Amino acid sequence: xxxxxxxxxxxxxxxxxxxxxxxxxxxxxxxxxxxxxxxxxxxxxxxxxxxxxxxxxxxxxxxxxxxxxxxxxxxxxxxxxxxxxxxxxxxxxxxxxxxxxxxxxxxxxxxxxxxxxxxxxxxxxxxxxxxxxxxxxxxxxxxxxxxxxxxxxxxxxxxxxxxxxxxxxxxxxxxxxxxxxxxxxxxxxxxxxxxxxxxxx
Amino acid sequence: xxxxxxxxxxxxxxxxxxxxxxxxxxxxxxxxxxxxxxxxxxxxxxxxxxxxxxxxxxxxxxxxxxxxxxxxxxxxxxxxxxxxxxxxxxxxxxxxxxxxxxxxxxxxxxxxxxxxxxxxxxxxxxxxxxxxxxxxxxxxxxxxxxxxxxxxxxxxxxxxxxxxxxxxxxxxxxxxxxxxxxxxxxxxxxxxxxxxxxxxx
DNA sequence: ATCTTTATCTTGACAGTGTCAAATTATAAG
DNA sequence: CTTATAATTTGACACTGTCAAGATAAAGAT
Numbered sequence: 001x002x003x004x005x006x007x008x009x010x011x012x013x014x015x016x017x018x019x020x021x022x023x024x025x026x027x028x029x030x031x032x033x034x035x036x037x038x039x040x041x042x043x044x045x046x047x048x049x050x051x052x053x054x055x056x057x058x059x060x061x062x063x064x065x066x067x068x069x070x071x072x073x074x075x076x077x078x079x080x081x082x083x084x085x086x087x088x089x090x091x092x093x094x095x096x097x098x099x100x101x102x103x104x105x106x107x108x109x110x111x112x113x114x115x116x117x118x119x120x121x122x123x124x125x126x127x128x129x130x131x132x133x134x135x136x137x138x139x140x141x142x143x144x145x146x147x148x149x150x151x152x153x154x155x156x157x158x159x160x161x162x163x164x165x166x167x168x169x170x171x172x173x174x175x176x177x178x179x180x181x182x183x184x185x186x187x188x189x190x191x192x193x194x195x196x197x198x199x200x201x
Numbered sequence: 202x203x204x205x206x207x208x209x210x211x212x213x214x215x216x217x218x219x220x221x222x223x224x225x226x227x228x229x230x231x232x233x234x235x236x237x238x239x240x241x242x243x244x245x246x247x248x249x250x251x252x253x254x255x256x257x258x259x260x261x262x263x264x265x266x267x268x269x270x271x272x273x274x275x276x277x278x279x280x281x282x283x284x285x286x287x288x289x290x291x292x293x294x295x296x297x298x299x300x301x302x303x304x305x306x307x308x309x310x311x312x313x314x315x316x317x318x319x320x321x322x323x324x325x326x327x328x329x330x331x332x333x334x335x336x337x338x339x340x341x342x343x344x345x346x347x348x349x350x351x352x353x354x355x356x357x358x359x360x361x362x363x364x365x366x367x368x369x370x371x372x373x374x375x376x377x378x379x380x381x382x383x384x385x386x387x388x389x390x391x392x393x394x395x396x397x398x399x400x401x402x
Numbered sequence: 403a404t405c406t407t408t409a410t411c412t413t414g415a416c417a418g419t420g421t422c423a424a425a426t427t428a429t430a431a432g
Numbered sequence: 433c434t435t436a437t438a439a440t441t442t443g444a445c446a447c448t449g450t451c452a453a454g455a456t457a458a459a460g461a462t
Contacts, residue, residue: 036449046412114315118378159393166371167364174367177319192360199401237420247441258420
């Protein structure tokens with residue numbers, strides 16, 4: 001029974017080792033800098049050992065992206081579950097949380113949304129099963145805000161969710177592209193977004 | 202004096218021929234499907250002839266993207282210059298125009314914004330010289346709307362421009378990724394965005 | 403224990419990619 | 433007509449993802 005990190009012929013837990021190494025490389029150099037052969041070298045294994053754990057490169061990237069979504073959901077549902085703070089503050093926190101998470105993991109965020117996974121239908125079921133609940137969670141959040149009167153009820157919650165996500169994603173792109181590295185700009189932009197999206201009383 | 206389309210050794214206008222062929226291929230198969238060697242075949246020229254007109258593949262993609270920005274500016278400034286219609290209608294038209302342009306040229310739009318040109322500092326001066334005025338035009342538009350009272354003056358026009366562009370880009374991503382192919386959804390989403398971004402009187 | 407089966411990993415190979423150096427050819431300049 | 437310059441090609445290199453066939457280790461059966 002070989003343990004992880006052994007020098008045996010059978011690696012033991014190659015799948016997760018590959019996932020970790022891939023995440024690390026993506027975090028440092030981005031998706032463009034990820035080659036399967038370098039990855040194999042990192043883990044100390046042959047080029048094509050990977051194919052016994054992932055169908056192809058895309059499947060590996062999907063798995064990394066799926067981890068990203070799981071990570072995002074954990075972060076978000078944790079910080080958003082505090083019912084004691086008033087709804088406007090929670091929305092503000094949510095917006096800042098979303099954008100700051102993207103700033104903290106720019107390469108991962110880019111993999112999850114920027115790479116044409118969705119356009120080219122490259123997302124496998126495992127990824128969809130994690131990504132869809134993420135959007136669903138946002139929808140439930142915004143439905144709740146609408147019921148509380150924070151948002152108007154003149155448009156369906158689905159549409160408002162799409163618009164709000166669009167704004168969040170656009171802001172995230174703006175900051176992860178490095179044009180606005182200054183963190184004060186980020187917070188000002190988030191505040192401005194909340195200010196514009198919330199109906200003035 | 203060889204004319205374009207000749208079979209002579211010197212192509213005559215290889216640069217623009219390559220640009221056209223690249224645009225065509227990108228429009229059909231996207232950036233991922235663009236190989237320099239296939240491109241050379243399309244134009245009927247050797248693999249490395251390209252390097253006498255573009256420094257590398259990135260320079261070619263930059264040139265195509267620059268054309269896209271020029272195209273976008275032409276479309277926008279044409280449809281946005283009508284001062285006879287009231288400002289709220291013009292903003293609505295602007296939003297719909299932006300998203301529909303993205304839907305019409307999804308692959309080009311993806312090249313202009315989706316590919317990590319900006320994040321990885323791959324944009325050359327030629328591209329920046331076209332892309333920056335595009336944003337500047339939006340800024341002037343929104344400053345104008347603010348002066349007309351269509352938007353509040355409680356936040357700087359630059360911040361509001363960033364937020365509005367973020368929303369537009371997010372919507373464009375939503376629709377170009379093909380999740381919402383139905384055009385009625387697109388219009389509803391645009392309307393909802395305008396509805397939310399404009400201050401309620 | 404030994405044999406068989408199965409999962410895992412490696413080596414060799416192939417087609418494809420972007421890119422460069424050197425050689426070739428056509429155009430322009432003197 | 434010669435020279436210089438620009439445009440294009442051929443050969444080559446390192447790199448990529450992926451597959452087929454063989455080698456090796458672990459697990460299961462007898």
